[in-house]
Amino acid sequence: MRLSKVNAPFYAVIGDPIEQSMSPAIHNACLQQLGMEARYEAIHVPQVELEKQVERLVEAGCKGFNVTIPHKLRIMDLLDEIDPYARAIGAVNTVEVHGKRLKGYNTDGPGFYRGLSDFHQGNLRDAAVLVLGAGGAARAIVKTLIMKGVPNIAIANRTVSKAKDILEESGGVALSISAAEQRLTEYDIIINTTPIGMYPNEGAMPIDLSSVSSKSTLVDIIYNPLMTEFLRIGLEKGCAVQNGVPMFVHQAALAFEQWTGKEPDIDLMEEIIHQKLGGKPTC
Ligand code: NAP
Numbered sequence: 182m183r184l185s186k187v188n189a190p191f192y193a194v195i196g197d198p199i200e201q202s203m204s205p206a207i208h209n210a211c212l213q214q215l216g217m218e219a220r221y222e223a224i225h226v227p228q229v230e231l232e233k234q235v236e237r238l239v240e241a242g243c244k245g246f247n248v249t250i251p252h253k254l255r256i257m258d259l260l261d262e263i264d265p266y267a268r269a270i271g272a273v274n275t276v277e278v279h280g281k282r283l284k285g286y287n288t289d290g291p292g293f294y295r296g297l298s299d300f301h302q303g304n305l306r307d308a309a310v311l312v313l314g315a316g317g318a319a320r321a322i323v324k325t326l327i328m329k330g331v332p333n334i335a336i337a338n339r340t341v342s343k344a345k346d347i348l349e350e351s352g353g354v355a356l357s358i359s360a361a362e363q364r365l366t367e368y369d370i371i372i373n374t375t376p377i378g379m380y381p382n383e384g385a386m387p388i389d390l391s392s393v394s395s396k397s398t399l400v401d402i403i404y405n406p407l408m409t410e411f412l413r414i415g416l417e418k419g420c421a422v423q424n425g426v427p428m429f430v431h432q433a434a435l436a437f438e439q440w441t442g443k444e445p446d447i448d449l450m451e452e453i454i455h456q457k458l459g460g461k462p463t464c
Contacts, residue, residue, distance in 0.1 A: 190219040192440060193238060195226040196249035204247055206453050207433055211445035219244075219441075226252065235259050235283075245277045245440035247433075253317055260285040270324045272317055275436040288435035289318060289428070290325030293402065295435075296427025301370065301398055309333040311361060311368040313387045314375035315343035318402055322374060327351050335368070337361035337388070358388055365392045373401040378409035386410050395419030402428050407458055426454050 194204040200223070208221035226234045231252055238246060248256045253272040257263060260276065262284040267273050273285035298305060310331060312319050315338035324347070326334055334353040336344035337360070344355035356364075365371070365388075377387040383406055390411070393399075399415035404425035412422040430450040437445045 188242075190217075190244045191242065192219065192221040192245050192247075193224050193243055194221070194247040194249060195224050195231075195234065195238075196252060197225060197227045199223045199225045199249070202249070203429070203454055203457060204433060206457065207430065207450040208437060208445075210449055210453055211437060212441075214446055214449060215441075215443055217441065217443075228252070228255070231255055232259060239278055239281055239283070243278055245275070245436070247436055248274050248276060250317075257285060259283065266291075266328070269328065270321050272321060274432065275439060277439055286436070286439060287321060288432040288439070290321035292430075292432030292435055293322050293428040294325050294329060295431040296423070297370075297400060300400075300421075300423050300427065302421075303369075305370075306330050306332070308369040309367055310335070310370045310372065311365075312336045313358070313361070313371070313373045314338055315340065315347055316374065319374040320347050322372065322402075323347050323353070327353075335361065335364075362389050362392070365390070365397075366394050368397060370398045370400065373399075373403070373409070373411050376403065378411050379403050379405065384410055386414070390414050390418060393418050393420060397421075398423070401425060404429055404454065405458055407455070426451055430454065 194202055202223045205221050205223050212219045228251055253274055256273050260283045264286045267285050267287035270287045270290055272287055275286040275288050277284045310326060312323055315336055323334060335356055336347060337356040337358050338344040341355050341357055348355055373387045375387045377385045395418055398421045399412060400423045401409045401411050402425040403409050407424050412424060415422045430447055433450060434445050434447055
């Protein structure tokens with residue numbers, strides 16, 4: 182990657198792989214709509230180059246950047262300051278640059294929470310929540326739900342010990358997937374955070390939904406495809422369903438607000454993603 186110092190502010194997302202990232206499209210559209218002379222780029226950064234490339238970004242005058250797979254944990258070692266909330270989640274996806282000082286934030290968890298709060302009928306604090314998967318995204322979501330005062334959380338994962346690690350002393354329950362299948366009717370909200378259902382396994386299911394109640398809300402944080410098998414079966418069962426687009430656009434919007442102090446147009450962001458994925462906002 183070659184970067185030269187530029188006058189107009191610029192922002193970026195770094196990761197590996199990065200070619201498929203939709204972040205540049207949504208951020209650039211919002212920068213343009215607000216009449217801001219700034220740009221946002223996707224930069225391919227392999228793990229071994231992380232430190233060197235972050236130095237280059239700062240030297241080139243980058244004002245802020247997003248961090249995606251596989252750098253969300255390792256970036257923390259390169260920062261001067263970490264927001265307490267990101268520290269509690271244990272991962273950083275947004276970095277703000279002040280001169281040479283770097284401050285890290287996590288907007289994945291709050292982005293998810295904003296998207297779910299807009300959608301869910303009723304008080305989230307009264308909901309019994311089942312999270313499928315115990316990776317980085319599950320960690321951000323569960324820690325956020327706990328911090329927001331949602332008391333009734335279970336995590337079901339292939340590796341149950343990882344679910345226990347996330348829940349720590351919170352009082353939540355760690356389950357195997359088959360144990361969760363036996364208790365499915367207990368949950369008001371079921372959130373898939375595994376990649377099961379993404380290309381190339383679009384027909385695959387993270388859990389058997391045979392016994393799901395039509396009163397449950399199903400959320401899949403996958404947004405490509407827009408309609409996963411998990412959501413399709415949920416719809417057939419009469420559940421309310423939400424895909425991963427709201428989480429994605431809200432995490433982007435929170436980063437945008439952090440860097441620019443301005444509120445981006447969420448509807449514009451959603452429209453661009455639906456255009457790119459060739460679908461309509463079905464859920
Ligand atoms: P991750 O850290 O790799 O975690 C993946 C989780 O899924 C792990 O708990 C893993 O179980 C489980 N898993 C993976 N393959 C499995 C399989 N074949 N069978 C059973 N369990 C399996 O990934 P992540 O960063 O959390 O991301 C997960 C998904 O969320 C991805 O699809 C990503 O695109 C999506 N995501 C969306 C947004 C958004 O804005 N909408 C943001 C972040 C991530 P083990 O613990 O047993 O390995």
